[in-house]
Amino acid sequence: xxxxxxxxxxxxxxxxxxxxxxxxxxxxxxxxxxxxxxxxxxxxxxxxxxxxxxxxxxxxxxxxxxxxxxxxxxxxxxxxxxxxxxxxxxxxxxxxxxxxxxxxxxxxxxxxxxxxxxxxxxxxxxxxxxxxxxxxxxxxxxxxxxxxxxxxxxxxxxxxxxxxxxxxxxxxxxxxxxxxxxxxxxxxxxxxxxxxxxxxxxxxxxxxxxxxxxxxxxxxxxxxxxxxxxxxxxxxxxxxxxxxxxxxxxxxxxxxxxxxxxxxxxxxxxxxxxxxxxxxxxxxxxxxxxxxxxxxxxxxxxxxxxxxx
Numbered sequence: 001x002x003x004x005x006x007x008x009x010x011x012x013x014x015x016x017x018x019x020x021x022x023x024x025x026x027x028x029x030x031x032x033x034x035x036x037x038x039x040x041x042x043x044x045x046x047x048x049x050x051x052x053x054x055x056x057x058x059x060x061x062x063x064x065x066x067x068x069x070x071x072x073x074x075x076x077x078x079x080x081x082x083x084x085x086x087x088x089x090x091x092x093x094x095x096x097x098x099x100x101x102x103x104x105x106x107x108x109x110x111x112x113x114x115x116x117x118x119x120x121x122x123x124x125x126x127x128x129x130x131x132x133x134x135x136x137x138x139x140x141x142x143x144x145x146x147x148x149x150x151x152x153x154x155x156x157x158x159x160x161x162x163x164x165x166x167x168x169x170x171x172x173x174x175x176x177x178x179x180x181x182x183x184x185x186x187x188x189x190x191x192x193x194x195x196x197x198x199x200x201x202x203x204x205x206x207x208x209x210x211x212x213x214x215x216x217x218x219x220x221x222x223x224x225x226x227x228x229x230x231x232x233x234x235x236x237x238x239x240x241x242x243x244x245x246x247x248x249x250x251x252x253x254x255x256x257x258x259x260x261x262x263x264x265x266x267x268x269x270x271x272x273x274x275x276x277x278x279x280x281x282x283x284x285x286x287x288x289x290x291x292x293x294x295x296x297x298x299x300x301x302x303x304x305x306x307x308x309x
Contacts (some may be wrong), residue, residue, distance in 0.1 A: 018127065022123055026123050029042060030050060030067045031067070032065055038056075039118060040118055041162075043096060048072070049199060050065060050074065051086070051191060051195050053176050056160050057079070067093075067120070077089050082206060083190065084145070085194045087194075099168075099170045101170030103173060103189045108133055109130065113153070114151070114163075114175050116159040126155070129152060129153075130151050131152055135184070137177065148173075148186055150182045151183045152181070161174065173185030174188065206279075209244050209250075209300055213234045213236050213270070215265075215266045218233055226288055226293045230265050233257040235254070244301055260273070261284070276302075
């Protein structure tokens with residue numbers, strides 16, 4: 001009987017602690033909605049800087065945030081579509097920021113909560129454990145995400161942009177997707193690096209080649225003749241006029257197999273490799289042209305972001 005009572009006490013204590021944690025975090029979790037989408041955002045500063053996922057905003061320039069009975073106009077300060085992070089600034093209001101943790105200190109098996117506020121009511125929550133502190137997500141929304149947090153906490157529609165928190169209520173990740181029955185979150189240290197830069201007027205850049213491409217298989221015989229140790233690459237289907245790719249001599253039908261000596265095996269490798277430090281700098285791109293390997297020099301330019309009016 002005493003053992004049963006002890007077990008019930010432990011469960012009740014856990015239940016009460018979880019409920020109290022959600023209640024404490026509620027003022028820091030806002031609804032984010034545009035004309036087409038609804039999601040969640042997390043308050044970072046008392047004056048209304050709010051982080052959410054870039055895909056929650058889509059290409060809309062009109063954004064509103066909600067917190068209980070109050071709603072506010074918000075402007076988009078900046079975003080990084082490759083990391084799926086966007087920063088908003090509320091036009092008015094006084095907010096309670098979330099406490100940030102350290103995603104470099106996470107461990108597999110750690111208990112976590114995923115929270116959301118897609119309908120501007122009380123936050124909803126799911127629980128789970130971290131199943132991988134450094135997962136790789138490929139083939140999602142035409143991009144690749146490396147070193148993301150995977151958990152078995154279910155993420156329902158509207159959870160994107162909400163916080164993943166530890167048992168102390170500190171945000172350790174930004175929930176971005178639910179794939180392969182796993183919740184995927186962007187580590188908070190990465191989120192903080194992006195948002196800090198955007199808050200101070202910095203601009204995030206991405207290198208741009210000016211091609212339309214996709215993953216293709218490389219026949220074994222051709223790979224052997226070219227002495228390639230990979231069986232896939234990225235074929236170019238279109239080269240834009242005046243783009244860096246055109247100036248470098250790339251043409252339709254070329255198969256990219258390396259970029260600055262790094263293997264390119266899928267379409268999702270290129271966004272990961274085209275970092276801002278390459279803008280305006282010469283790089284080496286290795287291609288399979290016919291049955292021969294060729295190395296070309298390319299100078300990426302800065303990618304331009306697009307938004308709707």
